[in-house]
Amino acid sequence: MERMNSLQTLEPAVDASCCVPSERPALNAEExxxxxxxxxxxxxxxxxxxxxxxxxxxxxxxxVCDLTEPLDLGQPTxxxxxxxxxxxxxxxxxxxxxxxxxxxxxxxxxDVAGILATL
Amino acid sequence: MERMNSLQTLEPAVDASCCVPSERPALNAEExxxxxxxxxxxxxxxxxxxxxxxxxxxxxxxxVCDLTEPLDLGQPTxxxxxxxxxxxxxxxxxxxxxxxxxxxxxxxxxDVAGILATL
DNA sequence: CATCTATATCGATGATTGTCAATCTGCATG
DNA sequence: CATGCAGATTGACAATCATCGATATAGATG
Numbered sequence: 228m229e230r231m232n233s234l235q236t237l238e239p240a241v242d243a244s245c246c247v248p249s250e251r252p253a254l255n256a257e258e259x260x261x262x263x264x265x266x267x268x269x270x271x272x273x274x275x276x277x278x279x280x281x282x283x284x285x286x287x288x289x290x291v292c293d294l295t296e297p298l299d300l301g302q303p304t305x306x307x308x309x310x311x312x313x314x315x316x317x318x319x320x321x322x323x324x325x326x327x328x329x330x331x332x333x334x335x336x337x338d339v340a341g342i343l344a345t346l
Numbered sequence: 347m348e349r350m351n352s353l354q355t356l357e358p359a360v361d362a363s364c365c366v367p368s369e370r371p372a373l374n375a376e377e378x379x380x381x382x383x384x385x386x387x388x389x390x391x392x393x394x395x396x397x398x399x400x401x402x403x404x405x406x407x408x409x410v411c412d413l414t415e416p417l418d419l420g421q422p423t424x425x426x427x428x429x430x431x432x433x434x435x436x437x438x439x440x441x442x443x444x445x446x447x448x449x450x451x452x453x454x455x456x457d458v459a460g461i462l463a464t465l
Numbered sequence: 466c467a468t469c470t471a472t473a474t475c476g477a478t479g480a481t482t483g484t485c486a487a488t489c490t491g492c493a494t495g
Numbered sequence: 496c497a498t499g500c501a502g503a504t505t506g507a508c509a510a511t512c513a514t515c516g517a518t519a520t521a522g523a524t525g
Contacts, residue, residue: 466525467524467525468523468524468525469522469523469524469525470521470522470523470524471520471521471522471523472519472520472521472522473518473519473520473521474517474518474519474520475516475517475518475519476515476516476517476518477514477515477516477517478513478514478515479512479513479514480511480512480513480514481510481511481512481513482509482510482511482512483508483509483510483511484507484508484509484510485506485507485508486505486506486507487504487505487506487507488503488504488505488506489502489503489504489505490501490502490503490504491500491501491502491503492499492500492501492502493498493499493500493501494497494498494499494500495496495497495498495499
């Protein structure tokens with residue numbers, strides 16, 4: 228299970244040869260599952276709020292203690308949601324001393340938008 | 347429950363007065379729930395494939411019978427997934443004779459991308 | 466009207482998920 | 496080393512969800 232998605236490598240150069248969009252043959256089961264994982268991560272109100280707060284507080288990242296209160300959720304629950312967002316390739320986690328700081332991975336949300344555009 | 351989302355009216359002119367992005371105060375619980383509904387609709391591999399197939403077959407829409415086989419799912423299950431996509435404001439359903447034709451709502455996926463961009 | 470066909474709805478079931486309380490880990494500081 | 500604190504992990508439980516088989520609805524056609 229470790230390190231599930233990377234978003235960066237999700238569309239690994241569809242065609243190494245050359246150009247032409249080459250008749251996209253409609254998502255196969257495997258691709259669909261990959262991409263669904265990312266949308267699953269976004270499919271919870273509290274996780275959307277976490278992303279929103281982390282994005283708004285862009286300046287070294289937000290620590291869990293800052294995120295627990297506004298959501299009115301227990302600390303373990305927030306940790307759990309954050310883990311899902313990290314595994315989806317949307318957030319980055321950095322431990323500094325006792326605290327863990329979470330920050331948006333640059334471009335990650337744009338990549339998701341790209342997935343939608345190329346469905 | 348009827349007619350849940352419209353996507354078009356989800357961002358109802360954030361600010362009627364004028365300009366300035368006006369310090370977005372991080373998703374509140376209600377907005378988050380609304381938006382999560384849309385991502386929930388996208389958070390299933392088979393629904394992603396349905397969207398993909400419907401999008402690819404843009405020419406009057408795809409009927410359920412065309413969608414059942416490629417997904418290898420029962421007809422009731424496909425109908426169920428399609429309903430969820432319609433309720434999320436992503437697909438349009440049109441009954442012609444005995445058949446039901448589904449088509450992408452123009453701009454709907456772009457609107458979702460917009461939600462991501464303004465998180 | 467009887468029948469056929471395409472699709473929708475219903476009821477049940479197994480799987481997944483969100484949440485919490487309890488516990489564990491690891492860093493920091495007295 | 497003992498204590499305290501931030502955060503992660505675990506185990507349990509209720510709620511939600513995806514799927515299916517059976518059935519219902521509603522056009523079309525004989």
